[in-house]
Amino acid sequence: MTTPPQPLTAKDVAKVALLARLAVSESDLERMTGELSKIVGFVSMLGELDTSDVAPLAHPLDTQNVFRDDVPAASLSTAEALQSAPRHDGECFLVPAVLGDSGAA
Amino acid sequence: MQPIEMSAVDLVAALRQGDITAVQCTTAFLDRIEATNGTINAFLAVDRDGALTRAADIDARRKAGKPLGALAGLPVALKDVLCTADMPTTCASKMLQGFRPPYDADVVARLRKADAVFVGKTNMDEFAMGGSNENSAFGPVRNPWDLSRAPGGSSGGSAACVAGDMAPVAIGSDTGGSIRQPAGLCGITGLKPTYGRVSRRGLIAFASSLDQIGPMARSAADCALIMETIAGHDPGDSTSLAVDVPRYTDLLDKPLAGVRIGRVPEHYAEGLDPEVAKGVDEAFAVLKAAGATVHDVQLPHAKYGIPTYYLIAPCEASSNLARYDGAHYGHRAELGQKHRAEPGQKAGGFESPLVEMYCRSRAEGFGPEVKRRIMLGTYALSAGYYDAYYAKALRVRRLIRQDYLDAFQSVDLIGGPVSATPAFKLGEKTDDPLAMYLVDLYTVGTNLAGVGGISFPCGFTKSGLPIGFQLQAPPLAEPLLLQAADRFQRLTDWHRRRPKTTGEVKA
Numbered sequence: 001m002t003t004p005p006q007p008l009t010a011k012d013v014a015k016v017a018l019l020a021r022l023a024v025s026e027s028d029l030e031r032m033t034g035e036l037s038k039i040v041g042f043v044s045m046l047g048e049l050d051t052s053d054v055a056p057l058a059h060p061l062d063t064q065n066v067f068r069d070d071v072p073a074a075s076l077s078t079a080e081a082l083q084s085a086p087r088h089d090g091e092c093f094l095v096p097a098v099l100g101d102s103g104a105a
Numbered sequence: 106m107q108p109i110e111m112s113a114v115d116l117v118a119a120l121r122q123g124d125i126t127a128v129q130c131t132t133a134f135l136d137r138i139e140a141t142n143g144t145i146n147a148f149l150a151v152d153r154d155g156a157l158t159r160a161a162d163i164d165a166r167r168k169a170g171k172p173l174g175a176l177a178g179l180p181v182a183l184k185d186v187l188c189t190a191d192m193p194t195t196c197a198s199k200m201l202q203g204f205r206p207p208y209d210a211d212v213v214a215r216l217r218k219a220d221a222v223f224v225g226k227t228n229m230d231e232f233a234m235g236g237s238n239e240n241s242a243f244g245p246v247r248n249p250w251d252l253s254r255a256p257g258g259s260s261g262g263s264a265a266c267v268a269g270d271m272a273p274v275a276i277g278s279d280t281g282g283s284i285r286q287p288a289g290l291c292g293i294t295g296l297k298p299t300y301g302r303v304s305r306r307g308l309i310a311f312a313s314s315l316d317q318i319g320p321m322a323r324s325a326a327d328c329a330l331i332m333e334t335i336a337g338h339d340p341g342d343s344t345s346l347a348v349d350v351p352r353y354t355d356l357l358d359k360p361l362a363g364v365r366i367g368r369v370p371e372h373y374a375e376g377l378d379p380e381v382a383k384g385v386d387e388a389f390a391v392l393k394a395a396g397a398t399v400h401d402v403q404l405p406h407a408k409y410g411i412p413t414y415y416l417i418a419p420c421e422a423s424s425n426l427a428r429y430d431g432a433h434y435g436h437r438a439e440l441g442q443k444h445r446a447e448p449g450q451k452a453g454g455f456e457s458p459l460v461e462m463y464c465r466s467r468a469e470g471f472g473p474e475v476k477r478r479i480m481l482g483t484y485a486l487s488a489g490y491y492d493a494y495y496a497k498a499l500r501v502r503r504l505i506r507q508d509y510l511d512a513f514q515s516v517d518l519i520g521g522p523v524s525a526t527p528a529f530k531l532g533e534k535t536d537d538p539l540a541m542y543l544v545d546l547y548t549v550g551t552n553l554a555g556v557g558g559i560s561f562p563c564g565f566t567k568s569g570l571p572i573g574f575q576l577q578a579p580p581l582a583e584p585l586l587l588q589a590a591d592r593f594q595r596l597t598d599w600h601r602r603r604p605k606t607t608g609e610v611k612a
Contacts, residue, residue: 013480020423020483021430022476023464032480035538039481042539043412046497049504056499057506059314059344060300060555066343080207084434095432096440096458 008037108133109270110603113179113327114354116273120178123167127160127178131222134180138224138271146246147256147266149185151225152192156180159222174220175334181216182272184263185226186233187318188307189213192223196309197241198231200435200470210307211342212276212318212335219334224272228262231472232426233283233311235259236544239535240474247531248291249604250570254528257287257544263321264291268604274322274331278308280315281414282523282548285560288321289523289573292562294590294600295321296328299580300555301346303332304339312421313344315414315552324600325561325590329353332583348581356584357591361395364589366576367402367516372547378526384564384572385522388593391563392520395592402512402519406504407550413505414549415542416485416498423482426475431466438465477538502553509554513579518589522547523560523573551577559586562599571599 013033017024024032078091087094108116108130119125135153142148163178188194188206195201209217216223230240238246238261246261248254249269256265260277264287267275277284279297288295296319303318310316320331333354338347368389373382389399431437440462455461471479485494512519525546534541551558556577563574574593578586594600 008484012484016480016484016487018464019487020479021427021460021463021467022471022479023461023468032477035477036480036484038539039415039477039542040484040494043416043494043498046409046412046416046501049406049409049501051497051500051504054500054503056496057503058499060506060553061344061346068340076207083207084204086431086435086437093432096462098459099457 008033008040109137111273112324113273113322114330117176117179117330127163127167127222128157130178131156131160131180131224134224134272138266141269141271144247144252145249145265145269145271146244147227147262147269147271148182148225149195149197149228149243149262150193152223155191156222156224163220163222174218176216176330177220179221179274180224180272181221182224182227182263182266182275183213184229184260184275184277186229186278186309187213187276188309189223189226192226194226194309195243196232197229197243198470198472198475199242200429202436204434206307208307211304211339213307215334215337216276221334227260227266227275230259230261231475232309232422233259233278233280234422234474234478236282236286236541237529237531237534238262238287239531240472242472245531248528250292251528253530254570255290255531257290257524257528259283259287260295260321261287264288264293264295267291267293267321267323270603274320274327276318276331276335277321278316278318279552280311280418281552282545284319284321285523285548285558285573285575286544288560289562289575290528290571292571292599292602292604293321293323294325294328294559294561295319296332296559296583296586297551297557298332298336298583299346299557300552301344302336302557302581302583304337304342304345306339306341310425312418313425314421315418317552324594325559325587326354326357326594328559329357329587329591332587346581351584353584353587357588359588361392361397361589361592364397364518364585365516366392366397366399366589367512367519368399369404369407369519369521370401371404371407372521376525377522380566381522381524381526381572385520385574388563388574389520391593391596392589395596397589399520400516402516404508404512404519404550406501406508409501410505410549410553411542411546413498413501413553414545415481416494417502417553419478419482420486420495421482423479423486426471426479429467429470431462436466436470438462438469440465474538505550506554509550509556509577517578517582517585519577521575523575527566527570527572547575556580557583557586559590561590561593562602563593563597564599565602
């Protein structure tokens with residue numbers, strides 16, 4: 001981030017939308033490109049700081065890892081896990097075709 | 106005094122002594138909600154039947170001399186980001202409209218065990234993203250002090266329901282100021298505990314390294330009472346601290362003699378409303394009169410708090426909100442025939458019907474601010490940008506945390522404003538996402554550093570809007586935060602003021 005960021009293009013934003021699994025209309029795309037460019041421009045002020053000798057801090061706690069005892073315990077039943085599913089067959093979540101274009105849902 | 110005017114501490118005592126029954130107490134608050142929620146919109150769901158059944162059960166058990174929990178009969182409102190097995194949980198999002206979680210959040214389970222009575226789920230910014238509650242998919246909340254103004258956010262419903270006497274206590278969550286800022290703008294007391302002090306299990310995740318649950322009430326003493334129930338180690342949250350919970354209420358009544366409070370000169374920079382600055386100065390004077398000493402301290406990287414926060418929080422959110430896929434729970438788009446691809450063509454421009462279902466479900470279920478943050482986070486984490494944005498923000502986060510640790514070498518607490526201005530008008534900032542982000546200026550550092558903070562009223566503007574004061578403390582120094590705020594509230598009566606408007610509003 002030593003150089004100023006390139007302004008985002010509608011093409012960049014369309015790519016990000018697909019990565020984020022968000023359908024966007026043409027007008028959304030235009031608005032989002034403007035808004036995101038403005039926000040990205042603002043957060044780029046972090047580039048002022050030299051952080052070459054600073055380690056990233058992902059988490060405020062010193063805790064590194066937490067293990068529990070390896071003891072079997074109850075978890076959600078199938079019925080509980082499926083209770084809010086938009087579509088299921090009592091055993092599995094049902095989704096449209098993963099491959100191809102059959103369109104069945 | 107009517108039950109709806111009483112503090113949580115007094116209500117619990119009156120219930121224990123039999124001066125009022127749980128049914129009487131619960132009914133009083135439910136009636137108040139019924140009369141005012143049509144205007145304030147603080148609640149997304151009210152569980153009148155469930156609350157009264159539970160209250161009657163508590164009264165029966167008390168009459169039979171059976172043991173009862175520490176909060177027996179106390180009405181409590183829950184921010185709708187907390188999972189409740191017996192009430193819908195929506196996060197104020199169309200994505201989760203009608204969602205019924207299969208289990209209670211840890212804090213909900215603890216409050217239930219303490220025999221608290223849940224009156225309902227409070228409104229909020231969608232997925233806790235916002236500082237005005239205007240990002241709710243179910244309508245904004247009105248500030249009881251001025252119905253044309255926002256209550257702050259994201260815990261706006263929780264703040265407004267306490268300010269409006271609809272519940273003595275509400276539970277909120279704070280990722281960048283979402284307990285403290287609305288508490289400040291609504292004239293109540295809100296505590297954001299140290300990261301890890303309260304379990305996040307069952308708190309619908311926004312930014313997991315920043316989120317923390319805390320109490321919102323009329324006073325520090327009431328917050329202390331609630332903390333004794335909700336704090337503590339939970340094996341179901343790997344970031345929950347295995348540290349004993351102090352008896353916060355027993356630690357309140359101590360003098361402030363010798364307590365060193367830091368004042369950050371940069372807090373008074375351009376943008377701080379003069380009436381807020383005056384209220385904050387007067388709060389420092391009260392704390393000094395109580396025996397504390399005030400010293401200037403530096404937080405050299407404070408101005409980088411907002412950009413750091415608005416990288417880290419959206420990055421974590423983009424990952425956390427990937428779970429809303431239209432398959433397991435939540436909203437699912439119907440793929441009509443018109444979207445269905447002809448043989449040999451991609452469905453609606455998508456690589457498969459499944460991807461189309463994901464993209465359309467999420468586009469229909471999420472509101473504009475949630476989409477904006479998912480997009481920003483996805484961008485900042487994507488190939489070629491990760492180091493420049495996300496990793497950079499994590500490095501600056503370490504600098505910000507170090508600032509706090511350094512400052513706490515020379516002072517015990519850091520004081521200052523909660524927000525640069527009093528409550529702003531509904532609609533005032535909705536067209537400018539960046540302007541809305543700046544409302545978190547004084548609060549995000551606490552979350553980035555993982556320390557604790559408390560907000561409480563320290564005065565009013567000439568036009569009658571509350572002004573909030575914030576204290577921040579080193580990790581696990583909640584007893585000192587509560588003690589200092591409680592001492593302040595023994596010397597002032599700002600926290601006892603009540604808005605006039607709520608009495609007049611009708612559903």
